Amino acid sequence: MSATGIGAAVRRKEDQRFITGTGNYTSDISRPGELRAYFVRSPHAHATIKKVDTKAAEKMPGVAAVLTGADLANDKIGGLICGWAITSKDGTPMKMGAHPAIAADKVRCVGDAVAVVLAETLRQARDAAEAVEVDYGVLPSVVDPAKAAAKGAPQIHDVAPNNMIYDWHLGDKAATDAAFASAKHVTKLDIINNRLVPNAMEPRAAIAEYDQGNDALTLWNTSQNPHVARLVISAFVGMAPEHKLRVIAPDVGGGFGSKIFIYPEEVVALWAARRVKRPVKWVSDRSEAFLTDAHGRDHVTHAELAIDANNKITGLRVHTIANIGAYMSTFSSSVPTYLYATLLSGQYAIPAIYAEVDAVYTNTAPVDAYRGAGRPEATFVVERLVEVAARELGLDPAEFRRKNFVKSFPHQTPVIMTYDAGDYDASLTKAMDLIDYKNFGKRKAESEKHGKLRGIGFSTYIEACGIAPSQAVGSLGAGVGLWESAEVRVNPTGSIEILTGSHSHGQGHETTFAQLVSDRLGVPIETVSVVHGDTDKVQFGMGTYGSRSGAVGMSAIVKALDKIEAKAKKVAGYMMEASGDDIEFKDGKFTVKGTDKSVGWGDVTLNAYIAHKFTGGQLEPGLKEGAFYDPTNFTFPAGCHIAEVEIDPETGKTTIAKWVAVDDFGNIINPMIVEGQVHGGIAQGVGQAMLEGASYNSDGQLVTGSFMDYAMPRAADLPSFKVDTTVTPCPSNPLGIKGCGEAGAIASPAALINAITNAVGHENVPMPATPSTVWKAAQGGMKKAAE
Amino acid sequence: MALEMSGEYDLPQKREIVWKALNDPAMLEKCIPGCETLEKLSDTEFQATVKLSIGPVSARFKGKVKLEDIDAPNGYKIVGEGEGGVAGFAKGQASVALADEGEGCKLTYKAEAATGGKIAQLGQRLISGSAKKTADRFFENFVEALKEYR
Numbered sequence: 001m002s003a004t005g006i007g008a009a010v011r012r013k014e015d016q017r018f019i020t021g022t023g024n025y026t027s028d029i030s031r032p033g034e035l036r037a038y039f040v041r042s043p044h045a046h047a048t049i050k051k052v053d054t055k056a057a058e059k060m061p062g063v064a065a066v067l068t069g070a071d072l073a074n075d076k077i078g079g080l081i082c083g084w085a086i087t088s089k090d091g092t093p094m095k096m097g098a099h100p101a102i103a104a105d106k107v108r109c110v111g112d113a114v115a116v117v118l119a120e121t122l123r124q125a126r127d128a129a130e131a132v133e134v135d136y137g138v139l140p141s142v143v144d145p146a147k148a149a150a151k152g153a154p155q156i157h158d159v160a161p162n163n164m165i166y167d168w169h170l171g172d173k174a175a176t177d178a179a180f181a182s183a184k185h186v187t188k189l190d191i192i193n194n195r196l197v198p199n200a201m202e203p204r205a206a207i208a209e210y211d212q213g214n215d216a217l218t219l220w221n222t223s224q225n226p227h228v229a230r231l232v233i234s235a236f237v238g239m240a241p242e243h244k245l246r247v248i249a250p251d252v253g254g255g256f257g258s259k260i261f262i263y264p265e266e267v268v269a270l271w272a273a274r275r276v277k278r279p280v281k282w283v284s285d286r287s288e289a290f291l292t293d294a295h296g297r298d299h300v301t302h303a304e305l306a307i308d309a310n311n312k313i314t315g316l317r318v319h320t321i322a323n324i325g326a327y328m329s330t331f332s333s334s335v336p337t338y339l340y341a342t343l344l345s346g347q348y349a350i351p352a353i354y355a356e357v358d359a360v361y362t363n364t365a366p367v368d369a370y371r372g373a374g375r376p377e378a379t380f381v382v383e384r385l386v387e388v389a390a391r392e393l394g395l396d397p398a399e400f401r402r403k404n405f406v407k408s409f410p411h412q413t414p415v416i417m418t419y420d421a422g423d424y425d426a427s428l429t430k431a432m433d434l435i436d437y438k439n440f441g442k443r444k445a446e447s448e449k450h451g452k453l454r455g456i457g458f459s460t461y462i463e464a465c466g467i468a469p470s471q472a473v474g475s476l477g478a479g480v481g482l483w484e485s486a487e488v489r490v491n492p493t494g495s496i497e498i499l500t501g502s503h504s505h506g507q508g509h510e511t512t513f514a515q516l517v518s519d520r521l522g523v524p525i526e527t528v529s530v531v532h533g534d535t536d537k538v539q540f541g542m543g544t545y546g547s548r549s550g551a552v553g554m555s556a557i558v559k560a561l562d563k564i565e566a567k568a569k570k571v572a573g574y575m576m577e578a579s580g581d582d583i584e585f586k587d588g589k590f591t592v593k594g595t596d597k598s599v600g601w602g603d604v605t606l607n608a609y610i611a612h613k614f615t616g617g618q619l620e621p622g623l624k625e626g627a628f629y630d631p632t633n634f635t636f637p638a639g640c641h642i643a644e645v646e647i648d649p650e651t652g653k654t655t656i657a658k659w660v661a662v663d664d665f666g667n668i669i670n671p672m673i674v675e676g677q678v679h680g681g682i683a684q685g686v687g688q689a690m691l692e693g694a695s696y697n698s699d700g701q702l703v704t705g706s707f708m709d710y711a712m713p714r715a716a717d718l719p720s721f722k723v724d725t726t727v728t729p730c731p732s733n734p735l736g737i738k739g740c741g742e743a744g745a746i747a748s749p750a751a752l753i754n755a756i757t758n759a760v761g762h763e764n765v766p767m768p769a770t771p772s773t774v775w776k777a778a779q780g781g782m783k784k785a786a787e
Numbered sequence: 788m789a790l791e792m793s794g795e796y797d798l799p800q801k802r803e804i805v806w807k808a809l810n811d812p813a814m815l816e817k818c819i820p821g822c823e824t825l826e827k828l829s830d831t832e833f834q835a836t837v838k839l840s841i842g843p844v845s846a847r848f849k850g851k852v853k854l855e856d857i858d859a860p861n862g863y864k865i866v867g868e869g870e871g872g873v874a875g876f877a878k879g880q881a882s883v884a885l886a887d888e889g890e891g892c893k894l895t896y897k898a899e900a901a902t903g904g905k906i907a908q909l910g911q912r913l914i915s916g917s918a919k920k921t922a923d924r925f926f927e928n929f930v931e932a933l934k935e936y937r
Contacts, residue, residue, distance in 0.1 A: 043875035043904025110904065130872040287908060699901060705908030708842075 005519030009672035014510045023251040026205035026220050031279035034207065035064050037269060038125035040115040040132045041291065042107035045141035045363040045700020046154055049105055049134065052115055057131040062124030065276050066132060068115045069104030077101065077271050078238045080262055082328035083479035086166045086337050086359070094166040097157025097361065099327040101264035107136070108156050108326035109363050110700055111291030116268050118280060141363035141700035145323035146300045148360035156326060156361040165324055165359040166333070170341040171414055176354035179315025183306035187389035193377045194767045195298035195323070195694040197710055198370055202253025203284040204293065206266040208273035216244040217274060221266050223249040224259045224503050225543020228480065230535050232262045232330070239270050249533040252505035256684070257369035258293045259505065260545050261330040290705045295694055296370020298323035299336065299377050305385040311395060313404045315352040316344055318381060322359045329368035333359065338476050339374030345413035346382035347424045347460050347638055348404040353414045363700040369545060371684055371745040375463040383459045383750035388763050398432060401460050417464055419636050421728045422664060428460055431640040431662040434722050440644070453647040453778060454657070457754025458640065461747040465739040466551030466635030466730070483630035484548070485541050486556035488564050490623035492609040494602035495527040501541010502553035503533050507741060508673045509549060515669055516554055520561050522588025523601055539626070547739030550669065551635045555733045559627035567623060572604050574614040635730045635738040639663035641682070643751040647759045652775025654690065654756060656719045661747065666730040666738035674740045678723050681744015687713035689749040693768045790915055795895040796926050800933050802885050802892040806860030808929070808936050809883065818928035820921050823847070831857065837869060839877065841910035841917045846874030861885055875904020898922060
């Protein structure tokens with residue numbers, strides 16, 4: 001292993017600019033003559049729009065225009081769409097209501113835009129927004145997904161009676177019911193997977209510019225996938241043809257899923273810029289982000305586990321109500337279905353699984369993918385059920401898991417997925433050693449001496465990432481393929497640009513992708529740069545989410561590098577008067593097999609371009625190759641997290657005493673970056689389990705709408721993590737890598753709630769397990785965990 | 788409604804005088820905290836502009852105040868709703884009852900209030916305190932103004 005190659009803990013190249021304030025984020029960009037946009041947003045959760053009076057606002061100082069939903073409709077700008085078609089049990093397609101970028105007739109959640117003010121300065125735009133008079137006809141609203149489909153609930157979209165978008169199912173109902181009928185023991189749980197606000201450090205932003213001479217638009221935005229944004233804004237919104245629309249996502253300060261989606265504000269910026277023929281800049285403030293970024297999770301679930309006389313799991317049955325919010329966001333339909341129910345087998349060999357999912361509209365912000373997207377919800381269901389079942393049966397939760405683990409691969413689950421490789425025993429054993437499981441009893445006794453409760457909780461999770469084989473997801477309803485592209489451009493002097501369709505918004509691609517190239521071509525890492533996030537530079541790409549950039553994005557780079565190497569060998573062959581087939585390439589040197597004749601990387605790249613050693617008939621000059629890589633399977637990172645907590649029963653304060661994570665991510669490119677991803681993921685999972693919870697009141701007002709009322713995890717809330725790995729290389733991609741971006745957030749909530757419930761001796765501790773919740777549970781004041 | 792409050796005050800005037808004051812726009816304008824204008828539209832309807840700040844949000848609310856369930860001189864219900872532009876909206880109602888007590892009279896009220904938009908988003912934790920304070924200030928002002936009232 002070289003100091004900068006695969007497996008080396010190379011410091012992140014991009015951090016130099018990030019930590020010295022020299023990054024280039026969307027809001028750092030200004031265009032000559034730009035106007036600032038400020039949105040007038042609905043204070044009501046559900047209301048008809050009777051009138052929008054913009055006259056007074058238009059006369060305010062600095063105002064260039066005040067535009068409404070009616071203007072948008074007059075200009076025939078299309079609405080936003082959800083790109084994954086889900087079919088209900090009865091075969092009917094999901095019921096998607098219209099989502100105009102500015103509401104014209106009706107608002108469906110607090111924060112819905114009703115007008116946009118364009119002015120010379122942000123302050124002028126904001127002041128003028130005060131003068132826009134909107135006459136609302138307030139309607140009753142519904143925010144609780146469990147009540148959205150009830151009789152008499154307010155109707156949010158006409159196309160979706162009873163607010164039901166789809167009632168979908170997966171698995172074999174008859175076989176599962178049979179498993180339950182013959183079960184010796186059944187464990188039941190009611191689970192609410194709490195709603196989360198993503199809160200990326202950089203709020204969303206968009207700048208749009210219209211080039212009148214070429215009738216072309218450019219959009220700078222905070223996107224995780226600029227090409228998909230361009231495709232949707234072109235093909236569905238109908239803004240401009242793809243070749244007349246350039247989307248640039250420069251440095252992006254975190255996304256966690258929330259920046260995958262195509263949002264109203266960027267559509268409005270583009271439309272407005274063309275309409276007023278001046279650049280338009282919009283930057284979300286934190287309050288807007290709380291209201292308008294797509295939220296995550298928000299499931300209401302009843303789950304049951306069937307166990308036979310030998311303590312083998314024989315069946316799993318789940319009914320989930322998923323809150324989609326007021327509109328269907330870009331991938332919202334897929335999250336509670338194919339990214340959720342397909343993972344309900346966990347690490348276990350379960351013969352029969354049946355899942356039903358009802359997706360409902362409510363008068364809340366749209367809900368879509370958020371770090372883990374469906375898989376944290378699945379893991380929480382499975383890992384809570386298994387832990388509770390073991391406790392009910394008086395079994396050691398580790399041994400009960402081990403007894404039911406999948407042990408041979410490939411393993412076909414009853415819910416679509418084929419697990420390709422793994423060793424669940426190995427990660428469980430290693431994690432138990434690291435946390436010193438055998439002495440937990442001693443530590444518990446010690447805590448009790450001090451009047452404290454101590455608990456330990458496992459989460460042996462699995463996830464599917466490396467999203468995703470295009471044909472497979474197409475058969476499940478996806479509107480796009482999920483391959484990735486790469487282009488390797490070698491310059492005459494030997495430096496290299498990697499163009500990737502992946503997008504880095506904190507993941508460190510500029511380092512890891514360069515490590516791959518450095519390793520493969522034997523060149524210094526400094527000579528490799530990674531280009532991403534610009535539709536005019538990278539031809540096409542599917543972006544970054546679902547822990548896909550390593551397994552899919554880097555695999556595309558490997559394919560392109562294969563072609564580069566093959567061509568470079570030919571060039572070297574002409575240089576040394578040998579056949580390209582007789583050239584060996586190692587450590588940046590091309591050698592004629594069996595001789596000491598060799599040429600270096602820089603000589604070959606220069607000769608590829610000066611083309612003096614071969615004719616045009618023999619070889620094309622230049623050294624540039626591209627590739628598309630479509631995976632043949634998902635990848636299946638898995639592992640074991642164990643949390644150990646100490647609780648003060650008098651105050652309900654939970655202290656995380658220990659945390660061990662042993663993950664199998666397959667081969668690892670940069671262990672330092674992987675560890676960082678695990679740390680961040682656990683922090684987010686701990687946030688969900690103990691601190692965070694988005695809450696609307698019955699009038700549909702977001703009452704956790706700022707950091708005063710929405711608690712984010714801080715360093716002091718977290719212990720020092722013990723992070724380790726086991727390795728079973730992924731067999732389906734050339735690098736054997738699985739992906740690590742989401743695992744921490746997927747595994748950790750179940751581990752922590754399992755530890756807390758173990759400590760308090762009571763299974764019903766809903767998330768977030770705040771001190772008051774934990775105190776109530778510790779004092780025996782909670783209801784049973786399931787009815 | 789999101790928020791409920793109640794309270795009672797001993798007032799230094801006869802019930803009839805207090806009742807008159809409660810129906811006097813000039814008196815209301817003087818006593819409603821932050822009230823900038825109060826215009827009588829009819830015997831039971833007023834148009835008001837009130838400046839309110841809750842936590843970090845300060846806004847001028849324009850809206851209507853209506854008197855309902857009038858039972859002179861025993862009490863009424865006062866219902867208000869105001870739009871604060873980008874700050875959102877506030878609405879509320881209060882049932883006010885008067886009863887003779889010694890030389891003066893006793894006023895009891897039961898109020899409900901709700902807010903929406905930015906004021907609800909940012910001020911949630913502060914709303915109940917602010918609303919209670921606003922109600923208290925109204926009645927403090929009212930008690931004070933009654934001393935001179937005839």
